[in-house]
Amino acid sequence: MLEPCGRAAVRSIAAADLMLATGGITSQIVPAIAPVQAVRFPLDQVRPAVLRVPLLDTRPRVSSHRFPRPTDPVPKPLPPRVVVQPTAAADRQADTIDDLQRNPDVAGQRRRTRIAPPGDVVKLSERLFFVLQPDLETTLQASHLEFPREPFPFQLDGMAFLMPRHGAILADEMGLGKSMQAISSLRLLVRSGQARRVLVVCPKGLVSNWARELADWAPELLVAVIEGDPARRRWQWTLPDVPVKVANYEAVVRDREMIEELGLSFDLVVLDEAQRIKNRSSNTHRAVADLRRGRSWALTGTPVENSAEDLVALFDFVAPGHVNDRMAPKVLGAAAADYVLRRTKDKVLTEMPPRMNRDERIELTPEQRETYRRAEEEGVLRLSALGPEATIQNVFELVLRLKQICNFDPPTGESAKLDCLVAELEEVQASGKKALVFSQWVETLGRLEGKLARFGALPYHGGMSTTARDEAIHRFKHERQHSVLLLSYGAGAVGLNLQFSQYVFLFDRWWNPAIEDQAINRAHRIGAAGAVTVTRFLSADTIEERIDEVLRRKRDLSELILSQAEAPAASGLTAADLFALFRLPAPGRAAA
Amino acid sequence: MAGKARRRGHGLLKCQPGTPDGWAETAAGKRLDHWLAGTTGDRAGGVSFMEQQTQGATAFGFLTAVDSPAHGVFGGYLLVDAIGRPLEFHCTAPVKVSRAQQILYGASLPGHLHGQQIGAALLAEGSVIPAVVLTDHDAMLAVRPHTSLPVALVRRRDEAVEPPPGAFAMGEVCVSPHVSDVAAAEALRQRLEHLGASVDLTEPFERIRAAIEEAQRH
Incomplete structure (x- = not known):
């Protein structure tokens, strides 16, 4: 027999439990109340948990970086491949040059030489500017730059090292083409408008060599050699439309006051055979260090000739104050690492004659x-x-x-x-x-x-x-x-x-x-x-x-x-x- | 070679007469200056493809996404000039998709996420109007309904098993316009000719990925 357990219980059925009374069912009337067992069934409707899944309808935050517009014109398109034109310089290179290792392709893919941001560039936008540059192979091909011969991969690496740096020491072993790397790099900087006034300082005996190399590796750049009597030199120093000037160390020392008086400044100064300035008390060192400049590149095959002080003296030019001669060699090496690139022939030219x-x-x-x-x-x-x-x-x-x-x-x-x-x-x-x-x-x-x-x-x-x-x-x-x-x-x-x-x-x-x-x-x-x-x-x-x-x-x-x-x-x-x-x-x- | 025309005298190496810097005064340079002056500051949103063609736009957009298991999906958008030099770069904060969202959106998730959310947000930030937006990510093609710019998928030619209608070869790559732009495929091809002669069209995507990595490290 099933009966509700009282009226109140019936009224509140929705909220209360049902009382289920069960008793023994017999054929006789049993006067006594049968024993009742109560079983409770919960009737509350438990509200189900609602899972909210947000729609993807909010636009993500975007960070934007805009870069300086290149000032040089976009050249007309040419068929692909780096243009290699024979020139007088090619004549100076032995015929075997083409037989040397170039490694243009790695695992079937074209080699890409990337310009990595230097360590001292901190701002994200500036770092991205370097990261987002096309590889050098693409830049050279797109700009239709003519070279007397195709640069070796390690030379492209050298250019990628020099170009983004304001202070750099290219310390390749002699014979690996430091001049060519510097010239090609400054050429790209001048063409892109990042450098308008470049000074190359070299030993007297190498001035004509530099003029020749510049003519070969950057034929479109006007070059003035600083020489002659003071009046002539004054005129040469101030030539306005000549992006590259070449002077020997003695001329820089001799014309130190003239340079100061004329208020000359350079976007880039390149020192060849930079070990010339290793004596910090010399006039040469002081005259070169006093040059007003944006970028300072030193080329030398022997950054350390006798002692660590030689390297410190070079840093007086490339990054004044960055290192000092109280540093232990290990510390000095670590501090200099991002500024110095040195390769040896046995490492980069494995097929070079022994x-x-x-x-x-x-x-x-x-x-x-x-x-x-x-x-x-x-x-x-x-x-x-x-x-x-x-x-x-x-x-x-x-x-x-x-x-x-x-x-x-x-x-x-x-x-x-x-x-x-x-x-x-x-x-x-x-x-x-x-x-x-x-x-x-x-x-x-x-x-x-x-x-x-x-x-x-x-x-x-x-x-x-x-x-x-x-x-x-x-x-x-x-x-x-x-x-x-x-x-x-x-x-x-x-x-x-x-x-x-x-x-x-x-x-x-x-x-x-x-x-x-x-x-x-x-x-x-x-x-x-x-x-x-x-x-x-x-x-x-x-x-x-x-x-x-x-x-x-x-x-x-x-x-x-x-x-x-x-x-x-x-x-x-x-x-x-x-x-x-x-x-x-x-x-x-x-x-x- | 221009250098051959030089003569030496008084230690000064001279260029061709009448061209003070030899390379700066070219017609191409003037055209570029003119173009840059005319387009800088314009927004991509309200200019139709045909209008851009008349403007002679020579910027190109490269749009891709990087899926980072730890952070989510990053979007990157690089605008370059006609020889691949960077003009602008935009990247999104990472978007993380939950399992529930994956289930809810189902097959429509990639298009919605990459196209409508990430891609459209990035294109909206560009201040230079590109001639075309290229992507190497299939799902990014879904950005097309949200922009007036033509969009095309770039693949290495060996990867393109069955080139879709309108696809054309450009050097080592196959360019497949979005279905809405198939009719303009020939115009796109012409616009990409200059860039494609100088730049491997898959290369700028490598730069974007490197830039996103750099931004993450920063």
Whole structure:
């Protein structure tokens, strides 16, 4: 039997529970109330949970970045591919250039050289400006820029490094085309209106070289070379419509006041062979550092010649105050990292012809040996007698004297090195090859010129006029009878492209291995037609061998600093080193 | 080569007479200046494609999206000149789609999200009128109903299995106009000729992705 449990319960059925009474069902009337079991059923209508799914109807927040409009015109379209036109520069490059590794395609895809924002660019819009630039290959193709030859991938990397930077040191090993990279980069900056006034500062002997390179790699840019008397130079400094000016270091020092007086400023100053400013107290350093400029690029194959201070001096130009000489080498390396790009030939030109080094240990002739022995004994005695009064100059004079004897015996003119050199050159001449011979003395070169006349030896040194030197290079290159070029380290170690030479002889050794490398790289550079053999003459058991020991210890200093490693204890040919050559104690003031 | 015409004298290398800077005074340069002066500051919204054609617009839009599992979908819109140099860049904050939204929108989600939400928001920010908006993202084609600009899909030619009607080749890529712009395919092709000769049309999308990454890092 089912009955509601009272009226009140019926009325509130919607809100209350039903009472279900059940009892036993029998055929008889049971007077007693049957036992009731109550079961409660919940009747509340539980409101279901509502899930709200928002529609995608709100526009997302957008951040916008607008960039300066390029000022140069958009060229008319041409068929795809970088335009490569042969020019005079191509003639200067060996024919084998095309055989060298270019790696234009990686895994079937076109290589893209991107311009990454420099580390010191912080603002997002400015960083995006670089990130969003087309790759360099596209830029060059779209702008129809003509080059004497197609740049190597690592050279495009170098341009992508230089272009966005206000301060940069391109420290590629000699022969990798630092000038070309700088010229192509400044060319793009000038064309895009980011640079209107560019100054290239280089050693005097390289001015004509730069003018030639600019004509080849940026033919549409007007170039003025600063030279002549003061009135002429004043006119040249102020030429308004010439975007690129080339001056030598001496001219910048000489015209320092004129530049100040004229209120000249430059959008970009490029220093070639920038190690020229490593002495911070020199006039050259100060004159260059005083130039008013927007961008500062330094080109050098030897950013660290002797000590970390060399690099700090370069930074005085590229990013003043960014580093200092109190920094440990590791810290200095880390601070400099974003500003310095250095590649070596063995890393980027894996198919470049090899360079073979030979150290030719030569016994002095008996006459030379006797002269040498006497000179050294007398010299050491003299130094010993001077005691603490001995100066670095005294030691230096003795070293030079002994080195000269190693080249030629003064009384007899005998030279074991010359005998060896002649034998080597006969083979060079017979095979129709060319050789470079380096010495630190013009006098030695003069002697060699006479002794090597049958090889058509031509001199090239700082005592000659620029015209005479250019003429010597021309004849050496084009006239078959001239197998030998005799160069001084000072004039011939930098800026010359002599990659058609397969042999290099270092008749005597320079004080610094970096200078020797520069000399060697006149021949062993991009475009080298074959293996380059380098022969370094060393007179046995002489001062030359002892100096070589010191130079070997110095050789890796540059790489050590640039790779953020600890610098060695002895990092340069110090006064103490020089005294030690003769087992003499260095006086305190001289060794300082 | 212009450099061949130079002569050397008094240390000064001279260019062709009458052209002080050799390259700046070209007809193309004047046209570009004229065009830039005429279009800067215009908004994309109210100008029809035909009107743009008469203006001689030489900007191009590249529109894409980057799906970041951690953040959601970023939209990027790059405007470049006729040789691919950047003029403007716009990018959205990431839009995260919930599972429920995925279910609710179903198949219409990609078009709605990329086209109506992200794409339209980005195009609205452009101050330069592009000749065409290119995308490498199928769903971005859905932006077409929300803009007067022609929109086309760019694919590497080897990826385009069956080129749709109106598709045309441009260098290494296949350009497929939105169905609304198929009739104007030939005009689009002509407009893209200059850019396509200089720039791989898939390359600017790489830049957008790199820029979005850069913005995320910043």
